[in-house]
Amino acid sequence: MDNLNPMKIREYYATPDVRSRMIESLGGSTLAEATCYYIGRCFDTIKPGFCMQKPGELDLFLQNEWDVARSLWDRKWLFADIDIEYVNFDFPAEPFLDYQRCFALQEPVLHALERVFAEAGIQPLHTITGRGHHFGWTIAPASPAFRSLERIGRVPPALQRTYAAPQPPEGKPVDRALGRAFAGLGLVVEYVAHRVMEEAQPLCPIPILPEAVDRGPQERGKEIIVLDISEYGDPLHTRAVRMPFSIYLKPWLHTDILTPEIEGRVPVMVMVPAGGRETEQVTPIMRSRSKAAQWASQVSGAFPDCSAGMERLIAQYLRSEVRRFHEEYYSVEPEPAEQWPLTYDRVALEGLVPMARYALENPNDALLRPDFVRQVVAGLLERGWHPRHIAGLIRSKYERDYRWWNLWYIYDAGTRADFHTRVLAGMIWLGRDRVESGKGEKQPAKITLSEG
Numbered sequence: 001m002d003n004l005n006p007m008k009i010r011e012y013y014a015t016p017d018v019r020s021r022m023i024e025s026l027g028g029s030t031l032a033e034a035t036c037y038y039i040g041r042c043f044d045t046i047k048p049g050f051c052m053q054k055p056g057e058l059d060l061f062l063q064n065e066w067d068v069a070r071s072l073w074d075r076k077w078l079f080a081d082i083d084i085e086y087v088n089f090d091f092p093a094e095p096f097l098d099y100q101r102c103f104a105l106q107e108p109v110l111h112a113l114e115r116v117f118a119e120a121g122i123q124p125l126h127t128i129t130g131r132g133h134h135f136g137w138t139i140a141p142a143s144p145a146f147r148s149l150e151r152i153g154r155v156p157p158a159l160q161r162t163y164a165a166p167q168p169p170e171g172k173p174v175d176r177a178l179g180r181a182f183a184g185l186g187l188v189v190e191y192v193a194h195r196v197m198e199e200a201q202p203l204c205p206i207p208i209l210p211e212a213v214d215r216g217p218q219e220r221g222k223e224i225i226v227l228d229i230s231e232y233g234d235p236l237h238t239r240a241v242r243m244p245f246s247i248y249l250k251p252w253l254h255t256d257i258l259t260p261e262i263e264g265r266v267p268v269m270v271m272v273p274a275g276g277r278e279t280e281q282v283t284p285i286m287r288s289r290s291k292a293a294q295w296a297s298q299v300s301g302a303f304p305d306c307s308a309g310m311e312r313l314i315a316q317y318l319r320s321e322v323r324r325f326h327e328e329y330y331s332v333e334p335e336p337a338e339q340w341p342l343t344y345d346r347v348a349l350e351g352l353v354p355m356a357r358y359a360l361e362n363p364n365d366a367l368l369r370p371d372f373v374r375q376v377v378a379g380l381l382e383r384g385w386h387p388r389h390i391a392g393l394i395r396s397k398y399e400r401d402y403r404w405w406n407l408w409y410i411y412d413a414g415t416r417a418d419f420h421t422r423v424l425a426g427m428i429w430l431g432r433d434r435v436e437s438g439k440g441e442k443q444p445a446k447i448t449l450s451e452g
Contacts, residue, residue, distance in 0.1 A: 007289040009247055009268065013062040015293040018245050021273075021301030022058065025125075025243045026070055027077070031056045035076040037237070038169050042067040042246065043253060045238045046410045052169055067249045069240035072231060073167075073174065077138035078146055078181050079303070080124075080310075081241050082189055083228035084109050085132035089214050090221030092257040095131035096266045099287070103279050106132060108203035109225050110279070112196045120316065122309035125302065128282050129271040130248045136241060136303045139185070141177070143307035148314045150177050153184030154330060156414040159235060167237045174237050186232030188314055190423060191322040193227040197432055210423050211370035233419030234411050242271050244301040245292065275299040325426050334392025337399070344389075344396040352379045363397035364404060370420065377424045378433070387425035391417040 012018060027035030034055035041050050041061075053060065061068045072079045086102040088094040095102040110133055117124060117135070124137035139146050155163070163174035193210045201208050207215040208225045215224055231239040242248070248269040251257045258266060270292040274282050285291040317323055335343045349357045356379040359372035366372040373394065380390045391414075398404070398413035427433040 006267065007293065009065040009289070010063070012247070012270075012289040012293055013065070015296065017296035018293055019058075019062065021245045021296045021299070022062075022068065022243050024301040025245075025303065026055045026058070027074060027303075031058060035074050036070045036079075037073045037075065037172075038071045038240075039243075040069050040071075040240050042069045042240075042242050042249065045240065046406060054169055065247070068243045068246040070243050071237070072182075072239045072241060073237040074138070076141075077303075077305070078141065078149070078178060078185065079136065079138055079241075080185055080189070080306075081134065081136045081231060082113070082192060083132060083134045083226075084113065085226045085228055086223065087131075087212050087226050088221055088223040090223075092254070093251065093259075093262055093266070094220060094223070096251055096257075096269075097262065099131075099283060100280070102131060103283055105204065105206060106225055107279070108200040109196060109208055109227065112200040113192070113227075115199070116192055116195055116313075117309070120309045120313040122306040122313060123304055124306060125244070125300070125304060126274040127244050127271050128274055128279065128286050129242065130250055130269045130286070133274075133279075134242070134271070137306040137310075138303050139181070139310050140305055140307045141181075143311070145307045145310035145314060146177075146181050148311065149181040149184030149188070151184070152187060152314075152318075153180035153182065155179050155183050156412070156418070159412045159415050162235060162412060163237075174235070179236055182232070182236040186229070186419070187323075187326055188310075188317045189229050189232060190326075190426070191317040191320055192313070193229055194320075194322050194426070194430060194432065196227055201432075210427070211374075211420070213370045213374050213424075229423075230419075233416050233423075235415065238410055244271055244273050245296055246271050247289075248286075273299040273301065321430060322426065325429050326422070328429075329387055329422055329425070332386045332388040334388050334395065337396075340396045344393045347393060352376075356380075360393075360397065363400075364402040367394055367397055370424070373420045374424050374433075377421055378428060381425060381428060387421050387429075388418075390425065391421035394421060 023031055036055055038052050039055055039058060039061065040052045043050065084106050086095045086106060122137060124135040127134045163176065163179045165173060167174060197208050204225060206218045206223050206225060208227065210227050210229055212226050214222050216222060248271055251266055267287050269287050270289055272282060272286050272292050272295055275298065285295050349360060353375055355372055356375040359366035359376050377390055381387065395414050395417035398408060398417060
């Protein structure tokens with residue numbers, strides 16, 4: 001049995017097929033041909049242990065038995081990604097202890113997302129990891145789809161300046177067209193998330209959300225399915241995605257997940273391509289390094305070019321209610337920074353629910369947590385605020401001295417504020433944010449936008 005005599009991590013990484021599949025995911029058949037700008041560990045870019053390196057240093061990661069992520073920033077492609085993950089706020093180890101149930105809960109979401117892709121003609125690389133599904137694909141800069149994304153993408157002035165400045169590891173700027181197309185891609189992926197939520201929620205017994213928002217107790221604690229699109233809330237060059245056949249160390253990197261009494265019950269897992277198989281056929285491979293090493297000889301690790309399918313998906317987005325909301329959202333400009341003392345700094349907090357008031361009085365780290373941001377957004381929408389001004393208020397908190405340290409030197413405050421506000425306000429405006437958390441006893445609230 002593999003669990004009794006598991007393949008060592010270094011032995012697993014030394015398997016020629018595993019290394020070859022990982023190199024494929026970097027964008028070439030050899031390390032010298034890799035198109036991504038960098039690789040790193042599978043956690044936040046701002047953490048000291050991220051260890052940003054050029055792709056040619058892959059073997060350093062493998063020899064150290066590290067997990068490996070590749071940058072979304074790519075020399076040749078616009079890289080697209082969307083994830084499905086099970087999250088349990090009360091029992092973070094739940095997806096690793098009862099993985100069959102957690103993946104079964106995701107099936108309606110998985111099938112709805114696959115139908116959206118099939119309708120558009122997109123065939124992404126589908127991979128399975130410790131607590132969910134990842135889908136990655138590429139878009140060619142010469143394609144009509146890329147040009148459409150560039151047209152609809154919005155990059156705030158501060159981020160434009162960041163993109164124009166030299167960025168590590170090579171000291172190169174982010175191409176202006178690529179940055180705009182990435183912003184446009186975020187809008188389209190948000191539309192995909194709304195379509196999946198609308199179709200899958202009636203079939204899923206726990207909430208499906210685009211952000212990790214606590215919706216109250218479910219069958220096993222506070223559990224949700226997240227359609228994770230968070231990478232589109234940050235600059236392109238700051239985000240990375242786990243590579244196929246990388247080991248999966250997330251449970252061991254978060255001390256709140258694995259306690260000593262359960263650590264021995266969770267194997268070191270591997271992110272593996274589904275290869276067209278059903279989830280229940282692939283999860284045993286994902287939880288066994290020896291099976292994953294064998295699987296590497298049968299599947300590809302490359303991210304496919306889905307430019308043609310993206311053109312059809314963009315056309316669907318442009319006809320959607322989500323697009324109409326985005327147009328309304330961007331129809332208003334937030335207050336400029338020099339006006340904040342006379343505008344956002346004078347917001348009356350009386351009457352807001354305690355979570356919203358607390359977040360505005362204690363931004364770090366409350367305004368980094370979707371639970372709190374949701375309360376701010378909902379409370380101010382009810383007061384008649386336009387969501388773009390809510391984002392402006394949140395940005396004003398991000399850019400004041402609340403001991404953020406280097407956070408907003410790496411990420412972009414305006415982009416992050418816009419992302420959280422747009423996604424959460426869109427849920428309310430489109431009627432997908434329930435009045436009460438739980439299993440949907442209440443009808444969704446819908447608020448008409450008005451300028452505040």
